[in-house]
């Protein structure tokens with residue numbers, strides 16, 4: 310999924326994968342160092358502590374939580390579980406995704422030979438096209454899984470919550486919803502309602518939410534994520550995940566970071582400051598951007614995106630890949646203020662050269 314093999318990558322500003330430029334919390338590093346002597350033991354104790362903490366912060370019982378090797382392990386298991394369910398009951402199974410969105414669910418589905426239906430975002434505001442998503446499910450005779458990333462990657466925007474909520478409530482029994490809330494911790498919209506709250510309210514029997522420690526918590530390389538759903542779904546999904554999938558170092562780092570309020574506040578404030586800086590610069594340059602609710606921003610570059618990506622790279626900055634279904638836009642991670650200063654200087658130079 311990620312290509313880090315690049316001779317120049319050490320010198321590049323890595324603003325392409327929405328990682329946390331601050332790095333891990335010091336408390337996480339210390340927890341890892343202290344735990345190293347226990348590396349010969351299985352991770353059960355730390356896994357159990359993390360499970361109970363994740364359940365507690367989300368206000369759900371442990372039987373409604375699955376820890377995963379990153380959130381993508383849960384995404385994979387959900388796809389596999391519904392594929393198996395469809396085979397057992399001799400019905401079809403399809404994955405429906407908005408276009409563009411984060412690609413993992415699609416990749417896993419394709420590897421299992423599952424058809425994937427892509428429904429373009431609306432052209433005016435780049436939100437989910439609810440009518441066409443529903444239609445794609447309605448015309449299919451079998452199980453449909455809707456993978457919906459909220460806020461979406463690459464657009465960084467949250468979807469119309471009221472529409473999503475009423476759709477979930479009214480959806481047919483063979484429609485499942487996988488809400489990916491990888492960027493939940495960055496949301497500033499006060500009216501945002503998480504799918505976790507809807508699970509607690511029993512709004513739908515077919516709703517799964519996934520979250521990650523890779524972004525706000527700064528632990529992408531440690532691979533810790535989780536899924537929340539009703540107990541029955543969690544049991545079904547969990548049966549397809551590895552038993553000891555959280556390694557000890559990931560578990561202790563996640564526990565330490567969860568307890569490190571100062572780091573989490575600093576992490577959020579750093580991204581908020583970076584967002585402000587980018588928005589001001591983009592306003593000054595008259596470049597359109599979507600209202601980011603994440604640690605990245607999707608903005609217009611006034612021209613050919615692959616050329617822009619190459620030029621940024623030549624200036625030492627790795628930016629997000631091209632998303633061909635939204636031409637003329639680029640995704641960039643909101644890093645530290647120092648990093649954003651370098652990005653803004655590059656953008657200003659590009660303007661002088663007439664490139665953006």
Ligand SMILES: Cc1ncc(COP(=O)(O)O)c(C=O)c1O
Nearest residue numbers: 379380381411462491521523534
């Ligand atoms: C929407 C979304 N989900 C999941 C992931 C990956 O999460 P994890 O590192 O927990 O597997 C990403 C990473 O960029 C993402 O953007």
